[in-house]
Amino acid sequence: MTKHSLCRIALAVAALAGLAGPARADEPGLTPTTIRIGMFGPLSGASMAYGFDVMNAARMYYDKINKEGGIHGRKIEVVQEDDRCNANDVVAAVKKLVEQDGVFLLNGGSCSAPVVAAKDYVVRSGVPWVMLNASGDGALYPPQPNIYGAFSISQRAMGGSVVEFASKELKAKKIAYINHDDAYGAWNLEGARFQAKDNGVTLVPEAVSPSITDVTAPVLKMRASGADALVIATYARPAQLILKKAQELGFNKPIVIAVNAIANLKQLAENVGSKDAFRNVYIEEVLAAKPGSEKLAWIYDLYKANYPDLAGKPDHPQVYMPYGIPSAMTVVRALQAAGPNPTRAKVIEALDRTDFDSGVMAGPIVLTKTEHAAQKASTYFKFDGEGLTAVPGSFASRWTYQGQ
Amino acid sequence: MSVRVLAAVAVLLIGLSLALPALATGYVVYIGNLLLVFVVLSLGLHIVIGEAGQFSLAHAAFYGIGIYTAALSSKVLGLPFLAALLAGGLLAALCGLAIGILSLRMRDIYLALSTFAFGEAMQWVFLNWTPVTGGPNGLAIPPAQVLGQPILSDKAAFPIVAGVTLVVVALVAGLHASGLGRAFRAVRESEVAAAAVGIDVRRTKLLAFTLSAFLAGAAGGLFTTFSTFIHPDSLGFQTTILVLTMIVVGGVGSVTGALGGAIVFGLVSELLRQVPSYQEMIYGGILILVMMYAPRGVFTLVGRR
Numbered sequence: 116m117t118k119h120s121l122c123r124i125a126l127a128v129a130a131l132a133g134l135a136g137p138a139r140a141d142e143p144g145l146t147p148t149t150i151r152i153g154m155f156g157p158l159s160g161a162s163m164a165y166g167f168d169v170m171n172a173a174r175m176y177y178d179k180i181n182k183e184g185g186i187h188g189r190k191i192e193v194v195q196e197d198d199r200c201n202a203n204d205v206v207a208a209v210k211k212l213v214e215q216d217g218v219f220l221l222n223g224g225s226c227s228a229p230v231v232a233a234k235d236y237v238v239r240s241g242v243p244w245v246m247l248n249a250s251g252d253g254a255l256y257p258p259q260p261n262i263y264g265a266f267s268i269s270q271r272a273m274g275g276s277v278v279e280f281a282s283k284e285l286k287a288k289k290i291a292y293i294n295h296d297d298a299y300g301a302w303n304l305e306g307a308r309f310q311a312k313d314n315g316v317t318l319v320p321e322a323v324s325p326s327i328t329d330v331t332a333p334v335l336k337m338r339a340s341g342a343d344a345l346v347i348a349t350y351a352r353p354a355q356l357i358l359k360k361a362q363e364l365g366f367n368k369p370i371v372i373a374v375n376a377i378a379n380l381k382q383l384a385e386n387v388g389s390k391d392a393f394r395n396v397y398i399e400e401v402l403a404a405k406p407g408s409e410k411l412a413w414i415y416d417l418y419k420a421n422y423p424d425l426a427g428k429p430d431h432p433q434v435y436m437p438y439g440i441p442s443a444m445t446v447v448r449a450l451q452a453a454g455p456n457p458t459r460a461k462v463i464e465a466l467d468r469t470d471f472d473s474g475v476m477a478g479p480i481v482l483t484k485t486e487h488a489a490q491k492a493s494t495y496f497k498f499d500g501e502g503l504t505a506v507p508g509s510f511a512s513r514w515t516y517q518g519q
Numbered sequence: 520m521s522v523r524v525l526a527a528v529a530v531l532l533i534g535l536s537l538a539l540p541a542l543a544t545g546y547v548v549y550i551g552n553l554l555l556v557f558v559v560l561s562l563g564l565h566i567v568i569g570e571a572g573q574f575s576l577a578h579a580a581f582y583g584i585g586i587y588t589a590a591l592s593s594k595v596l597g598l599p600f601l602a603a604l605l606a607g608g609l610l611a612a613l614c615g616l617a618i619g620i621l622s623l624r625m626r627d628i629y630l631a632l633s634t635f636a637f638g639e640a641m642q643w644v645f646l647n648w649t650p651v652t653g654g655p656n657g658l659a660i661p662p663a664q665v666l667g668q669p670i671l672s673d674k675a676a677f678p679i680v681a682g683v684t685l686v687v688v689a690l691v692a693g694l695h696a697s698g699l700g701r702a703f704r705a706v707r708e709s710e711v712a713a714a715a716v717g718i719d720v721r722r723t724k725l726l727a728f729t730l731s732a733f734l735a736g737a738a739g740g741l742f743t744t745f746s747t748f749i750h751p752d753s754l755g756f757q758t759t760i761l762v763l764t765m766i767v768v769g770g771v772g773s774v775t776g777a778l779g780g781a782i783v784f785g786l787v788s789e790l791l792r793q794v795p796s797y798q799e800m801i802y803g804g805i806l807i808l809v810m811m812y813a814p815r816g817v818f819t820l821v822g823r824r
Binding site for chain 2: 159196197199201202203204206207208210211213214215228229231232233234235236239253297298299
C-alpha cells in the first residue's frame, strides 16, 4: 500500500470523525444554566408549509419563556434540524440531535407518515419526544412510553369530532362520509364509526383514492344514500372536486369539510369556482378561534415581533403556524413540573399528567399514561366561499385506544 | 479498480468496523451505514450503465423490492439476516431479468423511459399494496437476526454492513477485470462488433440487468440491518437520480468512481441538510462544476494522477 493510499484512508476517517460531537454529561443536554431541546421539521422542500412556521412558532414561545427568566433558572437552547418530511431524513435528524448534539428532549415532527420512521429508535433511546403538529397516529397508537403528539388533532379524533358536529349541530341521522382509501382514511374512519355508533346515527362511508380525478360515482352514491349531511375527510384536491360535483348534481344537504382540506381556503374557493357550491358548507378547524382573531392575536403579534422579515412576506405566517404553540407549552410545563433537577424520567412522568387549556386549540391538552394524543376537539365555521362565521362551541371525539 | 485500491478499501472498511462503533456516536455510524448502502446501490447501477452501457432508471424500484422482501422474509418467515438479504436480492434479480428481456427489444431513450415507467409502477405498488407493504403508512422493519441475535443498533450493524459491502466491492472489481466484464464493455461500445467477435449480446445484456438488480436488492437487504422503517416516498425516481448522480460524478464505467461518488455525494447530501435554504442550489452548483470541469468523473481524474 502506498503513502497516498494511507493518506486517503486517514482523510476518510478524519471526514467521518469530523461529524463527531462533544462528549456528553450524565443527563444529556442539561447544564446548570441551559436545557437543550432538539427540534426538527421540514425547513425546505415541497412540504415546508406543514412545518416551517410551526417550528418558528415553537421557537418564539421558547424565546418568550427565556425572556421571562427561563425554567428554574435555565434558559432553553434550541438545536434545529431539517427533516424535509422524508423518513430517512427524519431518522438522520433525530439520531444527530440525540447522539451528536446530546439534546435533553425532542420537540419535532410535522408530517405524520415520516415521523413513524423514528419511533423505534426514540423508544429504544428513551429520549422524551413531543411532536410538533404531526397527527402521528402511526407513532401514537399503540401508545409508546416516551412519545407524545397530535397537538393539532389525530386522524381518529378528527373523524370522531366531525361526526359529533354533523349529528349534534346539524342533527343528521344519516351521515355520508367520503375518506381516502389509505391508512389516514382508515384511521379517521375508525374514529368516525365509533362516534356514529355512540351517537346512534348511521354512517355511510365511501373511500376514494387521494389521486382521484372523477368523483361522479362516489358523489352519486352518497346522494342516493339519502344522507342528511356529507362529510368530506379527504385532502384539498379531492375535496374541491367533490364540492364542485355535489353542486352540479344538485346535492343540497349540509357539507362538512374536515381539517385535512382547509390549508388554503381562498385557493379552495377559487378552484371550485362557484359561490353557489358554498351555500351550505361548514369547515372544521382545530384552533380555538378564527385564525387572526382577537383570542389568538398574541400569537400573530409575537410572530411579527420575532420574525419581522418573514412577517412582511405575502405567504407568512403560514396557516399552520399557531399549531406550534401548544406543543411548546406542553414541553415548558413538563420541564417546570420536573423541578430544578429534571431528568428524562421526571419529564416523562410530568408529561403523563398534562392537563391544561392552551387557549390556542379547540380542546384541552390532555396526556395520560395510556393516551399520548393530546388534543381531540374541533371548532366549526360556516364558509360561504369568502368569509367564516363561527358555530358556537367545540365538538370533541370520544374515541379511545382499546388495544390491538 | 487496481488490487492496491481494493486492498486500501479492505483496510479502510476493516479499520472502520473496529474503530467506528467504539469511537463515534451512533449518528456517525448511522451515516456510515447509509453510505455503504449507497456504495452497493451505486455498484449495482454501475454494472448496467457503466459496464454494459444500458440505460436503467428503475434502480430505486429494485432497491425497494429488496427492502420489502428482506423485511417481510424476516418478519413473516423468520429468516435470518443473510437469507433475508439473499431473498431480497433474488426477487429483485428476477424483476431485473424481466426488464432485461425488455431491453432486448429497445435501446437508448426508449429503454430509459420503459425502465422509468417500471420504477414508477413499482412505487405505486409499494404505496397501494397496503396489506403487504403497509402502503402510505410505511412498514415497520423487525430487527435483523444474526446467529439468533437481533441487531438493535447502528453500531452493531456496522461490521455486518461493512463486511457485505467489502464482498460486493471485491466481486464487482473482479467482474470488471473478468471476461464477462470485457463482454459488458464490448456490448457497451458496439453491439454489432461484440456479436462479430462471438459475444452473446442477448445473454450479456440479460446478465447485466439481472446482476445490477440483484445488487440493488441486496442493498435493500443491507438497509434492513440498521433501519426500522421504510416508506414508499424514499423509493421514488429521486433516489434513482441520486444514485445515477453518484456514478456519473464519480466516473461512469469506473468501479472506483462508483464507490467514491457514492461516499462523496452521500456525505454531501447529509451535510447539506444543515443548510436548508441553500442545499438545492449548492447541490446543483457542485453538479454543474463537475460536469464542466471533470465530465469523465472526479475519481477517474484522481486515478489518472
